[in-house]
Amino acid sequence: MNPLDARRDIISAIGQETRIAILEFLRDGERCVCEIFPAIGHEQSNVSRHLNLMLAAGILSRRKEGLKIYYGVRYPEVLELLDLAGVIARNNGR
Amino acid sequence: MNPLDARRDIISAIGQETRIAILEFLRDGERCVCEIFPAIGHEQSNVSRHLNLMLAAGILSRRKEGLKIYYGVRYPEVLELLDLAGVIARNNGR
DNA sequence: TGACTATGTGATCATATGCGCATACAGTTC
DNA sequence: GAACTGTATGCGCATATGATCACATAGTCA
Numbered sequence: 001m002n003p004l005d006a007r008r009d010i011i012s013a014i015g016q017e018t019r020i021a022i023l024e025f026l027r028d029g030e031r032c033v034c035e036i037f038p039a040i041g042h043e044q045s046n047v048s049r050h051l052n053l054m055l056a057a058g059i060l061s062r063r064k065e066g067l068k069i070y071y072g073v074r075y076p077e078v079l080e081l082l083d084l085a086g087v088i089a090r091n092n093g094r
Numbered sequence: 095m096n097p098l099d100a101r102r103d104i105i106s107a108i109g110q111e112t113r114i115a116i117l118e119f120l121r122d123g124e125r126c127v128c129e130i131f132p133a134i135g136h137e138q139s140n141v142s143r144h145l146n147l148m149l150a151a152g153i154l155s156r157r158k159e160g161l162k163i164y165y166g167v168r169y170p171e172v173l174e175l176l177d178l179a180g181v182i183a184r185n186n187g188r
Numbered sequence: 189t190g191a192c193t194a195t196g197t198g199a200t201c202a203t204a205t206g207c208g209c210a211t212a213c214a215g216t217t218c
Numbered sequence: 219g220a221a222c223t224g225t226a227t228g229c230g231c232a233t234a235t236g237a238t239c240a241c242a243t244a245g246t247c248a
Contacts, residue, residue: 033195
């Protein structure tokens with residue numbers, strides 16, 4: 001994969017409404033799926049897919065603990081990227 | 095539009111291969127469409143659409159000069175976001 | 189083992205996206 | 219005005235994406 005593709009994969013893994021909601025919810029630390037999906041108000045199966053997509057993109061970590069599986073943001077840069085997008089949006093007058 | 099939507103619009107306007115190529119080409123300053131599309135090797139019509147999409151998202155500037163229309167990156171944060179994605183990709187081992 | 193809980197996945201559907209072709213439109217020059 | 223150059227847009231197509239439903243799987247514990 002050329003570096004161009006790699007960046008696209010990262011950016012498009014972040015730039016989706018449901019996934020932004022998940023990332024924001026994970027800002028304070030890792031959470032299990034059972035906490036995430038009620039918090040953002042989406043179906044468990046849907047959230048599971050988004051989590052696995054971000055995991056595959058390499059921006060989430062995953063840890064099993066008994067029945068539960070905890071996902072977390074793997075790099076602070078992911079949240080920084082999100083914040084940077086907020087800055088740009090604000091420059092645009094929202 | 096809620097702030098979540100605004101960020102998604104910014105991020106998804108950046109996270110596409112053709113548009114990343116355009117943004118990289120515009121890194122050194124504004125260029126007209128007639129320079130951009132041969133440089134990145136895409137159809138003029140296709141490039142025009144991508145430029146207008148990014149313009150609508152607020153991340154590009156547009157300036158007319160005679161027949162030519164010059165597009166430029168409106169905020170340095172856009173290129174910073176791209177660089178940040180590069181950092182994450184590199185953390186992932188590309 | 190069997191009931192229960194947490195998570196993942198196959199099938200399907202509706203919509204969004206990216207592209208190319210042809211053509212329309214706008215501005216310049218003669 | 220006509221010819222020309224540069225840019226935008228309508229249309230159609232192929233594929234990607236996000237969502238839901240139903241069901242499968244995996245781990246726990248009586």
